[in-house]
Amino acid sequence: MTDDTPQAFNTRAIHAGAAPDPTTGARATPIYQTTAYAFQDADHAARLFGLQEFGNIYTRIMNPTQDVLEKRVAALEGGTAGVAAASGHGAQLMVFHNLMEPGDDIIAARQLYGGSINQFSQSFKKFGWGVQWADAQDPTSFEALVSDKTKAIFIESIANPAGLVTDIEAIAAVAQKAGVPLIVDNTMATPYLCRPFEHGANIIVHSLTKFLGGHGNSMGGMIVDGGNFDWMASDKFPTLSKPCESYNNMVLGEVFGEAFGHIAFAIAARVLSLRDLGPCIAPMNAFLILNGIETLPLRMQRHCDNALAVAKWLEKDSRVAWVNYSGLENHANHALAQKYVPKGAGSVFTFGLTGGYEAGKNLVNNVKLFTHLANLGDTRSLIVHPASTTHSQLSEEALVKAGAGPEVIRVSIGIEDATDIAKDLNQAMG
Ligand SMILES: Cc1ncc(COP(=O)(O)O)c(C=O)c1O
Incomplete structure (x- = not known):
């Protein structure tokens, strides 16, 4: 050196x-x-x-x-x-x-x-x-x-x-x-x-x-x-x-x-x-x-590790129709993720519930640890229904093309303990 x-x-x-x-x-x-x-x-x-x-x-x-x-x-x-x-x-x-x-x-x-x-x-x-x-x-x-x-x-x-x-x-x-x-x-x-x-x-x-x-x-x-x-x-x-x-x-x-x-x-x-x-x-x-920014590397790694753990947990749950997280090995984007973001695929991802639009609405209404709001990248775990909030100005066709169809839930996984994050989603999915 x-x-x-x-x-x-x-x-x-x-x-x-x-x-x-x-x-x-x-x-x-x-x-x-x-x-x-x-x-x-x-x-x-x-x-x-x-x-x-x-x-x-x-x-x-x-x-x-x-x-x-x-x-x-x-x-x-x-x-x-x-x-x-x-x-x-x-x-x-x-x-x-x-x-x-x-x-x-x-x-x-x-x-x-x-x-x-x-x-x-x-x-x-x-x-x-x-x-x-x-x-x-x-x-x-x-x-x-x-x-x-x-x-x-x-x-x-x-x-x-x-x-x-x-x-x-x-x-x-x-x-x-x-x-x-x-x-x-x-x-x-x-x-x-x-x-x-x-x-x-x-x-x-x-x-x-x-x-x-x-x-x-x-x-x-x-x-x-x-x-x-x-x-x-x-x-x-x-x-x-x-x-x-x-x-x-x-x-x-x-x-x-x-x-x-x-x-x-x-x-x-x-x-x-x-x-x-x-x-x-x-x-x-x-x-x-x-x-x-002083703690960015520490926080970002924890965000990514938590997101992967929660995505893996959701993937196995029968109430969940699909999980769209490019950190998951079976994701179509996984090779790109390994090339461009090898330390982790970020903390924000989407998933859909088998119960569709209504189940999604119930989920955001029932969370306790998560906060239902239109933001991401907070230390706290956040949840939103993009079709009715951040992407609400788009047509239904544009919503689907933007990856924000009516049944889609977006989470920004925080840096709390991953088990508490999963526990909250588990109780809120009913
Ligand atoms: C990817 C991305 N770019 C830009 C913006 C706009 O940033 P700001 O809300 O600070 O104007 C946002 C806000 O959510 C965002 O998520």
Whole structure:
């Protein structure tokens, strides 16, 4: 082992981006609860505003607590830079704001979190941004949809709600051939289980609200720049490749590309999208999520071990029609799970009861240890009926295609004792 051996994952989860506070010596990262920062003098202010020097200006654009969080997640993912957002959806909005012009399209997997399906198909339509839906389990379906209008491909590494593992490398090859970035939502896997940049992704987005924060107490989102996409190679991405009017005609892709550590996408997300759209994370939430990340490896492993134990138990129960957990050896996705998430297939999976829709409703009504709510990635075990909640805006056909048919129950297995989790499901199934 040499002195320059990079820190390993568990160490980075605790230390990346952080140091004792230079002024007070505070060991935990302080909550910098401030809106703005004093300039040293007029020249300093001008340099900051002109992007000639990095530094704090205003908390809508950056904040020292947020900065540690951004460095931490970027280090865990192996990216060049991070930009935090108020929520996962805020992060997604900023990514597309950088990439898209009116009339452009993205190709997205139809197996996505229902809120993302809604955001892409309904709200983004208002900006003139279109979406084409492909089948995450069939990489060739992405290739068939590529056109001149395509500006990005969007997938989840482990798809919500059914917990299916996506073949990132196969879809990255399609994106590369099309000359567009592959965006991976790595919320469900977290960088502990899967690191999409190692498989060809160019941009990663997170809902920090879930496993990274991990305690169900704060909203947050993150964009991580892979630093591995050449924005200047075509004129597809004018935000990065053309002179930027609001920064003295600077070309962001040129200035912050190779010469500056390949952080152009992150810079644009901060100085254009955060500045103009405004979805900044609260310093308090950045602090709480940073604390959560310190125990990410411990929690994630326990989530996965518990999920596998509960899935195996459910599989044997006669009241259960099917269990859809790619950690199970007989699952169609098991080989992909072993390749992309070898430490475990996450904590979220779906199952159906032989009693169908009514039995499913009874189950969510009768749980005691589980909480019936629309969230995942909490220390606590959570249960939901996607068809009537998170995915309720979808048609019946789209529900089935998204893996959220009427009889489907989704669980997010917590880090309690697996026996207590199974006991609760046993009593609630009646
Ligand atoms: C996979 C996934 N991506 C994105 C989001 C959106 O994140 P947020 O709720 O933080 O906006 C969610 C929320 O459930 C999610 O599950």
